[in-house]
Amino acid sequence: MKRLNNETLGQVPASVSTPNYDRSALKAGIVHLGIGAFHRAHQAFYTEAVLNQFGGDWGIIGCSLRSPTVREQLAPQDGLYTLVERSSDSEKLQIVGAVKAVMVGPEDPSALVAVMADPAIKIVSMTVTEKGYCHDPATGNLNLKNPDIQHDLENLNKPRSAIGYLVSALKARMEAGVPSFTALSCDNLPNNGQVLEKALHQFAEQVSPELAQWIRSNTTFPCTMIDRIVPATTDDDRQHVEELLGLRDEGTVFTEPFTQWVIEDNFANGRPAWEEVGAQLVDEVEIFEKIKLRLLNGAHSALAYSGYLAGFDYVSEVMAEPAFVKMVETYHAREAGETVSAPEGFDIEFYKGQLRDRFRNKSLKHRTWQIAMDGSQKLPQRLLHTLRDQLQGAGHIDIITLGVAAWIRYVSGVDEKGQPIEVSDPLADTLRAACDSAKGDPAAMVKAVVSIKEVFGSDLINEPVFVESTTRWLTSFYDKGVLATVREHFGE
Numbered sequence: 001m002k003r004l005n006n007e008t009l010g011q012v013p014a015s016v017s018t019p020n021y022d023r024s025a026l027k028a029g030i031v032h033l034g035i036g037a038f039h040r041a042h043q044a045f046y047t048e049a050v051l052n053q054f055g056g057d058w059g060i061i062g063c064s065l066r067s068p069t070v071r072e073q074l075a076p077q078d079g080l081y082t083l084v085e086r087s088s089d090s091e092k093l094q095i096v097g098a099v100k101a102v103m104v105g106p107e108d109p110s111a112l113v114a115v116m117a118d119p120a121i122k123i124v125s126m127t128v129t130e131k132g133y134c135h136d137p138a139t140g141n142l143n144l145k146n147p148d149i150q151h152d153l154e155n156l157n158k159p160r161s162a163i164g165y166l167v168s169a170l171k172a173r174m175e176a177g178v179p180s181f182t183a184l185s186c187d188n189l190p191n192n193g194q195v196l197e198k199a200l201h202q203f204a205e206q207v208s209p210e211l212a213q214w215i216r217s218n219t220t221f222p223c224t225m226i227d228r229i230v231p232a233t234t235d236d237d238r239q240h241v242e243e244l245l246g247l248r249d250e251g252t253v254f255t256e257p258f259t260q261w262v263i264e265d266n267f268a269n270g271r272p273a274w275e276e277v278g279a280q281l282v283d284e285v286e287i288f289e290k291i292k293l294r295l296l297n298g299a300h301s302a303l304a305y306s307g308y309l310a311g312f313d314y315v316s317e318v319m320a321e322p323a324f325v326k327m328v329e330t331y332h333a334r335e336a337g338e339t340v341s342a343p344e345g346f347d348i349e350f351y352k353g354q355l356r357d358r359f360r361n362k363s364l365k366h367r368t369w370q371i372a373m374d375g376s377q378k379l380p381q382r383l384l385h386t387l388r389d390q391l392q393g394a395g396h397i398d399i400i401t402l403g404v405a406a407w408i409r410y411v412s413g414v415d416e417k418g419q420p421i422e423v424s425d426p427l428a429d430t431l432r433a434a435c436d437s438a439k440g441d442p443a444a445m446v447k448a449v450v451s452i453k454e455v456f457g458s459d460l461i462n463e464p465v466f467v468e469s470t471t472r473w474l475t476s477f478y479d480k481g482v483l484a485t486v487r488e489h490f491g492e
């Protein structure tokens with residue numbers, strides 16, 4: 001089967017939209033670190049819409065900071081890939097052409113630094129996941145003991161981490177008299193721009209005060225809120241696209257019709273007119289981030305751990321169980337919902353209902369295991385900030401503690417059938433050891449895990465209401481199982 005690429009692009013069926021600008025003349029203006037499926041379904045999708053409507057030098061050079069997989073998928077396809085938007089009853093295909101090339105950092109780190117230092121590059125954006133910031137999620141400080149950070153401080157011209165690449169390229173720009181790019185974080189962290197800025201400054205201070213000062217005066221770090229559900233692509237998805245296109249596309253991405261991007265309008269060196277294609281450019285992103293992280297991601301994580309343990313592979317399956325729906329409704333109504341206030345004109349009740357519908361979308365195969373990854377990096381902003389707010393106001397915390405208990409049960413590494421769970425988390429070993437040290441006693445397990453300061457800070461272990469509620473859930477999970485527990489509390 002022929003591959004999708006420049007040569008075969010003309011053969012795609014007329015129902016599939018294709019780039020309407022001259023790709024051979026497209027110049028790159030953006031470098032994106034972490035070109036996974038999410039970037040291709042979100043920021044590249046918005047940039048493609050700008051290119052289709054207005055043109056401009058906003059081609060994207062995508063970079064993988066670890067494996068060559070995406071380059072192997074996209075290089076033989078000249079960067080082209082199919083974006084499939086799926087609702088429960090419809091499907092829309094689009095070929096995206098915004099990605100000009102894919103680089104693999106570890107293959108030649110200085111080549112990537114050189115590209116980032118090129119004056120033509122105006123924006124370096126990133127989706128490197130929470131752990132890619134190499135920071136301590138509880139305090140936001142750069143973790144100077146992180147092996148990649150230590151390596152990059154010693155070898156700044158051959159970095160490994162996103163932070164190292166950014167500082168190295170900014171240093172090269174400073175030395176060559178080239179204006180700074182905008183550093184644009186698109187990860188699911190509250191105040192993501194500020195998190196990035198802090199990590200970068202703390203790193204740059206170690207390199208030279210002059211560089212730290214130059215970055216302070218020249219580089220901007222807009223905050224963003226990004227939202228679109230993008231499950232990992234499966235072999236079945238690729239097969240499906242092949243049948244529809246009559247061409248093989250190894251880089252295809254499946255997503256939902258919903259998409260949202262709120263961006264703080266603070267760019268050092270120009271930007272695409274994303275506001276013309278649906279993004280919201282605003283002065284203040286925080287309120288949108290808070291709503292999204294707490295209502296969407298908080299619910300997602302609670303559903304992922306409890307749903308996985310209850311035996312469900314996909315979020316839509318979890319949402320087919322009425323007790324879980326009730327659990328999310330309760331969480332939205334009187335836990336996360338009580339800690340956020342909506343901006344003017346924003347119908348938060350509609351938003352909550354829409355979220356639950358999005359979780360129900362059966363045509364997306366979004367694995368509970370995928371969302372369960374990296375919980376130690378996700379829980380603080382998804383559940384624990386809400387928890388602290390609720391503890392202060394003596395509000396309800398039952399579903400938050402259910403989520404935390406399910407996470408603890410999950411990171412113990414053994415499921416309800418006694419089978420091993422593949423826990424993917426930078427703190428997996430520490431978490432497992434904490435669970436094992438409790439020797440099967442749920443109260444001891446909660447105490448051991450909640451004492452891990454990187455996740456829980458030092459305050460939460462001293463909150464008996466939280467510790468006791470979490471322990472009650474965990475005890476019930478071990479006694480009765482997760483599904484029975486959730487049914488008992490939230491069933492009809």
Ligand code: CS2
Nearest residue numbers: 226227228229297300370371
């Ligand atoms: C999910 C998110 O994997 C996860 O942790 O909660 O990726 C979620 O799908 C997105 O934030 C939706 O915008």
